[in-house]
Amino acid sequence: MSFLILSFSWVGVIVFLGWQFRIWKTGSKQIWRINLLFCIFWIGYIFLWNQIQQKQAIVDQTNINGHLVMHADEYEVDGDLLKIQAKWLEGHQKVQAYYRIKEKNEKKRWLASSKTVTYTFSGKIRQVSLPTNENEFNFRRFEASRNIVNAINIEELQVSSSKIKSSLLDRLLAYLHYLRKKMLLYLQKLPQPLSLLAEVLLLGYQKQDFNNTLEKIRLLGLSYLFSLSGMHVFYLISAFKWIFQRMRITRETTENIILIILPIYGILGGCSLSLMRSIGMAFITLISRKFFLIKITTIESWSFVLLVNLFYAPASIFDFGAQLSYLLTLILLLNKNSSAVLLGIRLTFFSIPLVLWNTYQWNLLTIFLTVVIVPFFEWLIMPCVILGSLIPLVSEACNTILVQSVNILTAIANFPTNIIYGKPPLFWIVFWMFLSILLMLGKHKRILVALCISSYFFVFMWIHYPLYGEIVYIDIGQGDSTLIRTPYNKSITLIDTGGKVSFQTEKWQTRHSKTNGETIVANYLLSKGISSLDRLILTHQDADHVGNFPSISKLISIKRVYVPAGMEKLSSFQHRLVKSSIKQNHVYPVKIGDLIDDPNINILHPTKEGQGTNADSVVLEYNFYGVPCLFTGDLDKDNEIALIKRLPNLQVDILKLGHHGSKTSSDESFIHALRPKYAIISAGRQNRYGHPNEETLETLRKNHIPYMLTAEKGMIKLVYKYNKIKISNFADENKITSFNFE
Structure with a gap:
């Protein structure tokens, strides 16, 4: 009942009805009455709990000031990031909070602290975010399991000068948390x-x-x-x-x-x-x-x-x-x-x-x-x-x-x-659990074991050899990462890996948490049974395109890495290569006219060896079952114009907009010449760069080109299935947009 109300699925309905049927088959009216009363009570309680959670949630990001009661054992220091669970007094609720430590000595104080302290803070609060990619870890649901609905990004934090009244129970809990922190420091x-x-x-x-x-x-x-x-x-x-x-x-x-x-x-x-x-x-x-x-x-x-x-x-x-x-x-x-x-x-x-x-x-x-x-x-x-x-x-x-x-x-x-x-799909999880129960009961073991093994094998083959191909524009935040795979996973290509631009310079600021290349890109690949890439194409040297390359390579085997000619010589790329699991002889520099190991990929830029800058971005055309798709990295306007002058007959149906929709890319003459039927923009939510720029969006509207933005729609998929190509997105998972690409 909890599962059905908080995450409805028809598989859950079938399990619930099966359970009710089993109780009815006991033939006991008393048991049935007790069960019915319990179901009514529990459904009502879960609905009430869910309503309270939704009422507490702050949907739109809001600036706030307030007080946090923080136990010393309920925060974690990771580099210069302080991750906190605390009680927000004004909101009468527990929250997840984040604070960037400003100095090394401040970090030492946090590491040594063992007391429960009330702090005043200012910052921004918002409901814990939902996942925006398929099979991404659901952090909102995880926090809900701890009765937390909101997260605060703290900008200023200091010990409160005013005394906050606390009950005897609060003081007792504070003392126990103090003891726990002392034990942690000892261990x-x-x-x-x-x-x-x-x-x-x-x-x-x-x-x-x-x-x-x-x-x-x-x-x-x-x-x-x-x-x-x-x-x-x-x-x-x-x-x-x-x-x-x-x-x-x-x-x-x-x-x-x-x-x-x-x-x-x-x-x-x-x-x-x-x-x-x-x-x-x-x-x-x-x-x-x-x-x-x-x-x-x-x-x-x-x-x-x-x-x-x-x-x-x-x-x-x-x-x-x-x-x-x-x-x-x-x-x-x-x-x-x-x-x-x-x-x-x-x-x-x-x-x-x-x-x-x-x-x-x-x-x-x-x-x-x-x-x-x-x-x-x-x-x-x-x-x-x-x-x-x-x-x-x-x-x-x-x-x-x-x-x-x-x-x-x-x-x-x-x-x-x-x-x-x-x-596996949820149906098979429930099915295997049911088989395990039957096996434990001890009847028809040979048949059940055979059914179990054959079903695991069938689902394995179904996952590893899909009947459809897809282009997946992964929502990696402020960055780029796109997966291309063909039916039966005959060919698997990843274009860029995403990554965060790091401004950290000192060792004490270094964080040890996983990259979003691990938690989003590699996670999606593994969830689809993909443990190896045929090729990784890195369009240029910017961290938001290649920063996750080393961490992904340690989880996913990569056969070949393609980079724009000249980038392979850069010390920044060599540094990342050393940190990865890729050998030097598996790196291939490319420029226009070079062939790679996929006949559906055509390299259109760069024209010569460069430094891996935006102007040197790899531009590639991919033939997706008769639908030409263009990927331009962060190519600037001057090189876009030079590209269409070189290739005046170039036209595409799906255009991945350059530089996250920045006004430095997507020149109007370039867009008009390509005549795309659909545009995809990959950019982070509320990013500091203002991507996508309104000028770029106006260019798309002026040319009557519909578009999707990962910052709004999450993961975007272009799927080839049953001889048709359709576009869908994670935010509107039940809504599929069909386009005629003929």
Whole structure:
């Protein structure tokens, strides 16, 4: 019900109706009445929660001044960027905020801070952005799972001079957050990787430094290890019981103390979903037995905690960690008496659909590793992390074991066993989950296994060998990146990679977050099962066209790189090439008349060797099933005019406007000579350059040329399907514009 209301789909409707039919088939009128009342209540509650979220959302960017209450453990310093979760007092809500640190000493103060402080701020606030590309991470939904709807870009931030009244509960929470930050500062002094693993497993804190380790675990299909990381709650409770028993403290007193400790540790542990699930189950079990004299089963406590979680944060149903945590914990509870091998196989079968839906890849070794890794993680990794963190005398020994463990995982992750599968449709995710349930029930196993394997193979082939071709103008913000692929993925070309112009000069300002080349371009390619490009064409040297080249090359194999003649000699390009995974002999300089390894691509510019500037931009014509498409990089007006003088008969149907719609490109005589039937403009939202320029848009209107802008429409697609070519965009995903290109 939460899923249907917050993200409607017909697959969800079918699942919901199937569930209702199953309840009706029980034949119990009492169960049916209770179910009906619960459905009415829950649907009403989710609608109400959603309305409150929408009411709090600030749709249009607004200038604001106000106060933020900030706990020291709820912000992260990344280079010169401060990422904050804080309570906005005037708005009576929690917000995500960003602030650019101005000085190195200011950064040091933030890193050392351990107190809850109220700050005054000024800046701009707006609802958290939606994704603008297909399969892009939905950050708005992620923040909604934490009951956050707005984001603030802070311009000025300083400690508040006025005292803000706070309740006893607020002061208690502030103290617990203070303790957590002190613990984090202590753990940061431990050797690596003990420090990073202790932060994420014990305190639920994940830094950028942990991404490399986590990426190796992800490649092995073992992401669920951190979804089940609440297993250390078992160690915590067992340790307290053992200690109190030796101190001759009664069982009743012990349970009272544990009931107090569990919620406190929940806050100290960062309130992560997996941790709160584990704490909640232990807490409910103790409460029911102690105060209500009821012994509830682990399944019942699991169910109750899930309901409480969804009541508090309905959008957490979309969180990958929450999905894995609750699903795999349920599988563990239902298979207590199963062998390690059978349990590993079942955990794998249930996790595959969710992992493919979220990461698009799977490792052939995962089934084997699942059998081995769960006891390895539970009886070696977790004890080493706990003991190494709490007992300084054994820290080095525990860290040595962890170093070897991480090295083993890294070595295995480097095996060529990882499969880029792509993102399956939602129908198949539900279908595979249903098959996994039937397999666990134990009937018709051979038929079900055969059906499972054949369906995975069918979907794999469907994703990797599409029946249609497409040109995808990716919304990369202020930059350019375009994908061209033919049916069955016979030919795959990427023109430019996007990238941000960096003005950072000092080392302390360097940020470690992923580039949008990884999170948008490579993410889209992987979601379509694309792990290799036949060619990458870099039109010129500007960072907003080539900046993401190194980061993309580490995720996607690139066979050939084409650059305008002369650019391959530039130190800036050579610097990027060294940082990439591309070898020098795979770089090919081109100019007019040069042939490349695709007969549908015709190089029209540059005419001679240059410096990779705007004037030297690679201009290429692509024949897309009889529809000529032109890509001009950032070519300036003078060279546009020279181009049509050289090629007076050049005409195109689809024109990718030069220089993001700047007035320095798209000369009226150039546009008039080409006579395009449609224009595409790639530019960032509210960019500092004012792209696209009104002069350029007026030129298009004067020549009666319709256009789409990525800043307004997001990803734009030109699709060849069933012998027809249609244009669609991400913002209007259900609206497809047809044009006659004959």
